[in-house]
Amino acid sequence: MLVLNTYFDPATRYEGAVAVNGLIGNSRLVSVNGWGHTTLFLSACADQAVSDYLVNGALPPEGTVCEQDSVPFIDFTAAPTRAAAAASKRQKAAGMMVPDAVRSVLR
Numbered sequence: 001m002l003v004l005n006t007y008f009d010p011a012t013r014y015e016g017a018v019a020v021n022g023l024i025g026n027s028r029l030v031s032v033n034g035w036g037h038t039t040l041f042l043s044a045c046a047d048q049a050v051s052d053y054l055v056n057g058a059l060p061p062e063g064t065v066c067e068q069d070s071v072p073f074i075d076f077t078a079a080p081t082r083a084a085a086a087a088s089k090r091q092k093a094a095g096m097m098v099p100d101a102v103r104s105v106l107r
Helices: 014-023 044-056 080-097 100-106
Strands: 002-008 028-035 065-067
Touching: 002 014, 002 044, 014 028, 028 044, 044 065
Parallel strands: 002 028, 028 065
Antiparallel strands: none
16 A cells, blocks of 8 residues: 655644554555645655556655655745745736726725
């Protein structure tokens, strides 16, 4: 059995995945160094491990740790230019997603 979990899952703690992996013989734990409740589409490395398991029955090496492909949080104090860029992108996205009728009511 293949067990996957992110280190920082707000709903199912990583320690639970470690316990499940220990309880099931011949299982393998893939840890994703990242955030979120699921691992699907967060990490190409983890997605590849799932594909290899489902298609070929191949388990990844013991102790496999995958990195999350994109980081959901930015340290704004360490990267003020990135903070400005993120704010600009949010403003542009809000302009595209909020209909004009709603925008006029909010002003």
